Amino acid sequence: MTSLAPQGHLTIGEHQLEYRIIGPSPDEAPTLVLLHEGLGCVGLWGDFPDKLAAATGAGVFVYSRAGYGQSSPAALPRKVDYMHREALDVLPQLLDSIGFRRGLLIGHSDGASIAAIYAGGVPDHRVRGVSLIAPHFVVEDISVQSIAEIKTAYETTELRAKLARWHSDVDNAFYGWNGAWLDPAFRAWDISDHLAYIRVPLQIVQGADDQYGTRRQIEIAEAECYCPVETVILRNTGHAPHREAAEATLGAVADFANRLLQGHGEAAHGQAA
Template sequence: MTALASTGFLRIGSSDLEYRMIGPAPDDAPTIVMLHEGLGSTGLWGDFPDQLQAATDARVFVYSRAGYGASTPVTLPRPLDYMHIEALDILPKLLDQIGFRRGILLGHSDGASIAAIYAGGVQDHRVRGVAMIAPHFVVEDVSVTSIREIRRAYETSGLKSKLSRWHGDVDNAFYGWNGAWLDPKFRSWDISEYLAYIRVPVAILQGADDEYGTMRQIEIAREECYCPVDVTIVPDAGHSPHREAPQAALDAISEFALRILHVHEGSQGRAA
């Protein structure tokens, strides 16, 4: 297999997905695969991937799903099962293509939901743990209210201009996500059944003031998961604690990654 460059594009199906890779090759270290939020991209993670790599010595792989960042746009409207498609069709192909051998999935918001679907729907022995930042397992009223409000902000304020920094086709990114969540049929979206089939440790990082979800999401994880679930509530943080309280988020996620990857690899190294 040809070694990947540190940045570039992966051809998955009919889409070219931009990616960024930090750290050693997969032969030398486990990999943390980062799955962005519903309005995220490779770039919007900022320097958090670099900090995570430095804290764990793992390889960190970040990419933009189709419709985001510099990746190929998608046809709108997105299907309401778009997260299932990402988890069960796209992600397996991506992991194989990047030479994923062992590691953890780290997802934020939509990305956390995709990680949960993958971990519960694909029994992949290479995945040793799943870390989720502000995950959604069901649709809550507060989520719909906030998503409706952000649509107004996108169409009437400077939000579109801000987001255009991170997306080549900002309307494609925004309306692909926002349109699905505001579709009345999406209110029945529920992925909690996948949690019972996750067979690896789970860590959940939740902002105490998350405007897109309540502690009900944490309760569902504890009710449904048979695997260990570590929960970290970050005070004075909302939906993006890795941006609003970066040190607390880095500490929680890197500790989980080091512990899980160390246990499973049986090494005295930090992240072997």
């Protein structure tokens, strides 16, 4: 296939998905595929993808799911299995369409859960490891409480205006995510059964002060996984370690990726010390 432009849109199903590539194209080199949080997008990763590319020498592919960033809107309300749909229906098409040959999935929050579902639900020898930043495997009371609070903030503070700088349809982005999590049926959401089927090394990076999840998420992974599980707990850090403890998170994720890619003789050109 023809290598992708550094940025643009991909047609996946009925949606146009915004993307950005840092470094070599996925059909040319090992690639780290980043999956954003429930209110994230390409732009909201900041310079983390660029620094990750520099620290690993691998390509980094970032995209916005439907309803986020500059991607086309999603149909609302989202159903409670929306993360399963992203992992089992959309992500396989996306990885094939970009010519993904080998690399890692790196997800934050909702994106981490999607990565876990994919790794446990889709046999894919191209994925050599999965790094999960602040993942959710089950719904906790603290999660629902914080998500209810952010709904109030969205409707009463400058939060909506701030998010509107990043999302072309900010209400679609916010209410698609918020509405699904606050649906009473979502309390039964549980992806822990996927963990036993992950066959590649797993890393979990979590803030000790995560306002959306507790150490229970890590305990579930340690109990359910048969694959190697590495955990990194960052002090004085909340739900966004790559922003709140950027250097430590970058170091942990880059080290994990480098070890796995080097282990297969696939480390790309030049690494940062």
